[in-house]
Amino acid sequence: MKIYNATDGILIEHEGRWALHAGADWDELINHDQLLSHLLELHGRLKPRPVPALDTLLPPMQGQELWASGVTYLRSKVERQEESKDAGGGDFYQRVYEAERPELFFKGTRHRVVGHGGLVRIRADSTWDVPEPELALVLNRHGRIVGYTIGNDMSSRSIEGENPLYLSQAKIYDGSAALGPCVLVREEPLPSYAAISLSIRRGAAEVFSGSVEISQITRRFVDLAAYLFRECSFPQGALLMTGTGIVPPAPFTLQHGDAIRITIDHIGSLENRVA
Secondary structure: OEEEEEOOEEEEEEOOEEEEEEOOOHHHHHOOOOHHHHHHHHHHHOOEEOOOOOOOOOOOOOOOEEEEEEOOOHHHHHHHHHHHHHHOOHHHHHHHHHOOOOEEEEEEOHHHEEOOOOEEOOOOOOOOEEOOEEEEEEEOOOOOEEEEEEEEEOEEHHHHHHOHHHHHHHHOOOOOEEEEEEEEOOOOOOOOOOEEEEEEEEOOEEEEEEEEEHHHOOOOHHHHHHHHOOOOOOOOOEEEEOOOOOOOOOOOOOOOOOEEEEEEOOOEEEEEEEO
């Protein structure tokens, strides 16, 4: 079961049949106590509609905050150590990789996040910028995982590498994240062999590609969610990106006009262009 946040309501897709829940409130829907069964009931009751054009969608969020997890893959730890070694911060990433407490950081509210087909941005004061493809957890107000979506955690590596204390400036700015195209709602967790893939195209040429299985993450999703909700309340729920295992190596950096495509098995593909 997949749900899409569209301009005219919430699209529900199940077994090849589409329906539109016109005028529905995203926050209310995501926080339904029995979300999957409620969606199945709605899907069966609503009038079928033709397959919609999905070139541009709203991000699958409304009143939620977007947060992210760091250093949850070995590859991410190694790259972070390398980018910050001259600033004396390399050891920090080894410590957090091995610690019980995860690294969690705020990424943005709705107005800083774009959806499928939207334009992501790179900072004017950064010289080294990459997308970070991530599985994102959709959490209801009680901290329970109710679905999964695709996230792009745009990152200014030159700024973070200059000093780890500049993390928020490297991560938080207008157009610094994309989410979508949908939320996958299912009873069972995603299989560990599900793959995350990244492709970056510049004009007609693919300039980078990579993939990783979510089994390579070193943290349990329920633990990440539990830490996020320890001392923070989220009245409308939250979204939590779970880290990246695909990092384009130096000296690769994004350029204006690049096309970014992130695909996760069972969910779909999130496509954005760099403004």
